[in-house]
Amino acid sequence: MASVHQINISGGGVPKLPIDEVDVDINGIIGDDQASKEHHGGPDRALCLFSLEVIEALQAEGHPIAPGSTGENLTITGLDWDRVGPDTRLRIGQTVAQITGFTSPCWKIVGSFSDRDSARISQAEHPGWSRVYAKVIISGVIRTGDDVEVIE
Secondary structure: OEEEEEEEEOOOOOOOEEEOEEEEEOOEEOOOOOOOOOOOOOHHHOEEEEEHHHHHHHHHOOOOOOOOOOOOOEEEEOOOHHHOOOOOEEEEOOEEEEEEEEOOOOHHHHHHOOOOOHHHHOOOOOOOOOOEEEEEEEOEEEEOOOEEEEEO
16 A cells, blocks of 8 residues: 655745645645745645655665655655556545646756756656646645555
């Protein structure tokens, strides 16, 4: 079973730092903020999710990436990341989220890459390596360790 490896928040910008439990509503994680509301946040980009296994593969390539360093709110482990794309619905703890799209890499996360090329996690250039945005369908609490499942 897949699960929430880490929950990450910040007052705006990266890295987002770990926290054990959060309340989530249609606008995202209560207590989390984004530095650029034009490009991040809002109901269709309420949550940013990323795969722990992708992060570990990038670390194996020599990148200094870590959970939260690329701005994801939820670092998920054990989920087949190739199954996660637009319109995928996930039950995450008490919440339900629907993937709205792949994120675009931002210049603010270049420190997570040894060559400072954040396009390493661009869906267009490296399919299956991107973070994803999601809207919240059902609000609730998410805790570290909560189960994550794809809802068919």
